[in-house]
Amino acid sequence: MKILKESGFSAEKIVENGNKFLIGNGYLGYRGTLDEFGAKECVGLNIAGLYDGVAGKWRETVNAFNPFYCLICADGAPLDVRGENIFSHEIALDMEKGTFFRETVFSVGGGRVTLFSERFISAVEKDLLCSRLRLTSEKNISLHITAGIDADIWDLNGPHLCEVETHCGGTFAEASGKTQELGIPVRVVCTFSHPLKRVRGGMGEISINLKAGESFVLDRVARVLVGEEGFSETDFLTAQEAHRREWARLWSLARLDAKGDARAQFALDYSVYHLLILAPKGNYSIAARGLSGQTYKGAVFWDTEIFLLPFYMDVLPQCAKRLVEYRVNTLPAAREKAKSYGFGGAFYAWESQNGYDACSDFNVTDVFTHRPVRTYFKEKQIHISADVAYAILKYYGRTQDDEFMLRGGLETVLSCAEFARTYSYYNHVKKRYELLDVIGPDEYHERVNNNAYTNYMFYLTAKEGVALAEKFLKKYPACGEKLLENLPAKILEKLKEWTEKLYLPQPNGEGIIEQFDGYFRLEDVGVEEVRSRLCHPNEYWGGSGGVATATRVIKQADVIMLFNLYPDLFSEEIRRANYDFYLPYTEHGSSLSRCSYAIAACNIGRREEAYSAFLESAEIDLRGGGKQWAGEVYIGGTHPAASGGAWIAAFYGLGFGKKEDLQ
Numbered sequence: 001m002k003i004l005k006e007s008g009f010s011a012e013k014i015v016e017n018g019n020k021f022l023i024g025n026g027y028l029g030y031r032g033t034l035d036e037f038g039a040k041e042c043v044g045l046n047i048a049g050l051y052d053g054v055a056g057k058w059r060e061t062v063n064a065f066n067p068f069y070c071l072i073c074a075d076g077a078p079l080d081v082r083g084e085n086i087f088s089h090e091i092a093l094d095m096e097k098g099t100f101f102r103e104t105v106f107s108v109g110g111g112r113v114t115l116f117s118e119r120f121i122s123a124v125e126k127d128l129l130c131s132r133l134r135l136t137s138e139k140n141i142s143l144h145i146t147a148g149i150d151a152d153i154w155d156l157n158g159p160h161l162c163e164v165e166t167h168c169g170g171t172f173a174e175a176s177g178k179t180q181e182l183g184i185p186v187r188v189v190c191t192f193s194h195p196l197k198r199v200r201g202g203m204g205e206i207s208i209n210l211k212a213g214e215s216f217v218l219d220r221v222a223r224v225l226v227g228e229e230g231f232s233e234t235d236f237l238t239a240q241e242a243h244r245r246e247w248a249r250l251w252s253l254a255r256l257d258a259k260g261d262a263r264a265q266f267a268l269d270y271s272v273y274h275l276l277i278l279a280p281k282g283n284y285s286i287a288a289r290g291l292s293g294q295t296y297k298g299a300v301f302w303d304t305e306i307f308l309l310p311f312y313m314d315v316l317p318q319c320a321k322r323l324v325e326y327r328v329n330t331l332p333a334a335r336e337k338a339k340s341y342g343f344g345g346a347f348y349a350w351e352s353q354n355g356y357d358a359c360s361d362f363n364v365t366d367v368f369t370h371r372p373v374r375t376y377f378k379e380k381q382i383h384i385s386a387d388v389a390y391a392i393l394k395y396y397g398r399t400q401d402d403e404f405m406l407r408g409g410l411e412t413v414l415s416c417a418e419f420a421r422t423y424s425y426y427n428h429v430k431k432r433y434e435l436l437d438v439i440g441p442d443e444y445h446e447r448v449n450n451n452a453y454t455n456y457m458f459y460l461t462a463k464e465g466v467a468l469a470e471k472f473l474k475k476y477p478a479c480g481e482k483l484l485e486n487l488p489a490k491i492l493e494k495l496k497e498w499t500e501k502l503y504l505p506q507p508n509g510e511g512i513i514e515q516f517d518g519y520f521r522l523e524d525v526g527v528e529e530v531r532s533r534l535c536h537p538n539e540y541w542g543g544s545g546g547v548a549t550a551t552r553v554i555k556q557a558d559v560i561m562l563f564n565l566y567p568d569l570f571s572e573e574i575r576r577a578n579y580d581f582y583l584p585y586t587e588h589g590s591s592l593s594r595c596s597y598a599i600a601a602c603n604i605g606r607r608e609e610a611y612s613a614f615l616e617s618a619e620i621d622l623r624g625g626g627k628q629w630a631g632e633v634y635i636g637g638t639h640p641a642a643s644g645g646a647w648i649a650a651f652y653g654l655g656f657g658k659k660e661d662l663q
C-alpha cells in the first residue's frame with residue numbers, strides 16, 4: 001500500500017506538508033494544503049512552463065486561481081482545522097492513485113461532523129483537476145458552505161495575473177486574468193454538482209439541513225485554461241476512472257522491488273511517485289523544485305539532464321524525448337547567450353525559462369547586511385552546456401534515434417562543444433587549452449580555473465560528438481551540409497585539435513584529482529569546523545565572503561560526479577581514493593549531493609554506505625529536509641533531483657528491481 005499518512009494538525013507543518021503531499025500531472029501541481037486554506041497557507045496550483053515577471057522582481061512560474069477553496073459552517077461553527085473543535089484530523093497521499101485525502105472530525109453541539117475530501121489532478125487530461133467533498137453528521141445540523149474559486153494567489157514574486165474577473169452562479173464559477181508580462185490569458189473554470197448562490201468574486205454558497213447519519217457530497221471539476229484553450233465538460237466519476245486507470249498503467253511501468261525492505265520500498269515508491277507526477281505533458285521540461293511552487297523561479301537546471309533523465313529513459317521514453325527536445329528547441333537562446341558574452345556555440349541558461357536565463361546576478365541576499373550578494377552562477381557555471389550535450393548523447397546511445405540527432409540533436413552537441421572551445425584559453429607556456437574562471441558543480445568556490453568536472457565533461461562530449469558527426473556524414477551524405485550549416489567552417493577539425501590539447505587534470509600520487517587549480521592549497525578543515533564558524537544559521541557558505549570559500553569544504557559532489565557519469569574513465573582504485581578524500585569535505589548543501597555519493601558508493605562496492613545515502617536522498621521530502629533558505633531567499637519545495645538520483649542508485653546500483661521489469 002503506497003499511502004503516506006499524517007495524523008493531527010500542526011500549524012508549523014503547513015508549508016512542509018504542502019510539499020510532502022503534493023499531487024500533479026506533469027503540467028499542474030497542487031500543494032498538499034486543506035480546503036479552508038488560502039494564500040497565507042501557501043495554497044498553490046502551479047503551472048509548468050508558464051512564466052511571468054513583475055517589474056523589479058524575479059520572473060517565475062505562474063500559480064493559477066484556486067478552484068477548491070471551501071469553508072463550511074455547521075450550526076454556525078466553522079469547520080476549520082485551526083479551530084478548537086477538532087476531534088481528529090488526518091491527511092493522506094495515495095501514491096498508487098495519485099490522490100490526496102483529508103478527513104477531519106469536528107465536535108459540533110455535542111455530536112461529530114466529519115469532513116472528508118479528496119482531490120486529484122487528472123493523469124489523462126493535462127488541464128483537469130477534480131475534488132469531492134463529503135460531509136456526514138451524527139446529529140441533524142444546518143450546513144452553510146462557501147465554495148468557489150479563490151482569486152487570492154500565493155506568489156513569491158507576484159502578482160502575476162492582472163485584469164482579474166470572477167463569476168459564480170448556479171453550478172458554474174470562473175476566474176480569469178492575464179499574465180502581466182505577455183498578456184497570456186489564464187482561466188480557471190469550475191463546475192459543481194450542486195448549485196451555488198453567488199456571494200462575492202468567484203465564490204458562492206450552499207445552505208442545507210443535513211440529517212443525522214446522512215451525507216452531503218459536493219463534487220468540483222475544474223480546468224486550468226491557458227491562452228485560447230477551451231473548456232469541455234466532464235464529471236468527477238468519469239474523470240476519476242480514467243485517472244486511476246492511467247495511474248495503474250504508470251505504476252506497472254515504474255514499479256521497483258526493494259526485496260522485502262519495507263523502509264527502502266516506501267522511500268523508493270515515494271521517489272518514483274514524485275518522478276511520475278513530473279513527467280512533462282508537452283513541450284517544456286522539469287523545474288528544479290518540480291511543481292511544488294515558484295522556488296528557483298520554476299526554472300530548469302542541469303538537475304533534469306543529469307539526475308532525472310535516466311528514470312524517464314527507462315520508464316517513460318516519450319518523456320525522455322521531450323526533455324532532450326526542450327534543449328534542442330532552446331538552442332537559439334543558448335546561442336544568443338554565448339554571443340552576448342562574446343563566445344561562439346551554445347551556452348545554455350543556468351536557470352532556464354524556455355531557454356531564457358532566469359539566473360540573477362545577485363542570487364543570494366546577505367543575512368547580516370540584507371544586501372544582495374553578487375554570484376556568478378549564470379556566467380561561470382559553463383558545465384551546463386556539457387551536461388546538455390551529455391544528456392543528448394546518452395539519449396541517442398539508448399534510442400539510436402537518428403532522426404532526432406539529424407533534426408538538431410547533433411547540432412546541439414557540437415554547438416555546446418564549440419562554446420567551450422571558444423571559451424577556453426590557450427596557455428602558450430604549458431601548450432594546452434584551459435578552461436579558466438568557471439564554477440563547477442560545487443557552487444561554494446566561484447571563478448576557479450580548470451575545474452576537473454568541467455574540463456573532462458567538455459572533452460568527452462566533444463570527442464563523442466565529433467565521432468558521431470563523422471559517422472552521420474558517412475551514413476547520410478545528403479544531410480551533411482544541413483547538419484553543419486549553422487556551425488563554423490571546419491568545426492570537426494577544430495574540435496579535434498582542441499580536445500587533443502585540452503588540459504585534463506590527472507590523479508596525483510595518492511590518486512586524487514584536484515577539484516580545480518589550487519584546491520589542495522585551501523585550508524584543510526572539515527565540514528563541522530566550518531559550520532561552527534557560522535554567525536547565523538542561514539548564512540550563505542559560498543561567494544566572496546562565505547565560510548567555506550577559503551577552505552576545502554564543498555557544497556556538493558563535484559569530482560565524484562564525473563565518475564558517476566563516466567564510471568569507466570578511471571580505475572576503481574582511483575574512484576575509491578577520491579570518494580574517501582572528498583566525502584569528509586562535502587557539506588551536502590545541495591539536495592543533489594547525497595544521491596551522487598550513493599551512486600558513487602555503489603560503483604566502488606560500498607553497499608552499506610550507498611544504502612544509507614540512498615535513503616537520505618529518497619526520504620528528503622518525507623523528512624521535510626533540505627535547506628529552506630539561501631541567505632534570505634526561500635528555496636523550499638520538493639527535490640526532484642534527489643528523487644531521480646535515489647532512483648538511479650536504487651535501480652543501477654543497489655539492484656532494487658530487475659531491468660526486465662522495465663520496458
Ligand code: BGC
Pocket residue numbers: 288296301302303441443555556589590591592641
Ligand atoms: C545546486 C545546483 C542545483 C540547483 C537546483 C543548487 O543549490 O548547487 O547544483 O542545480 O540547486 O537544484
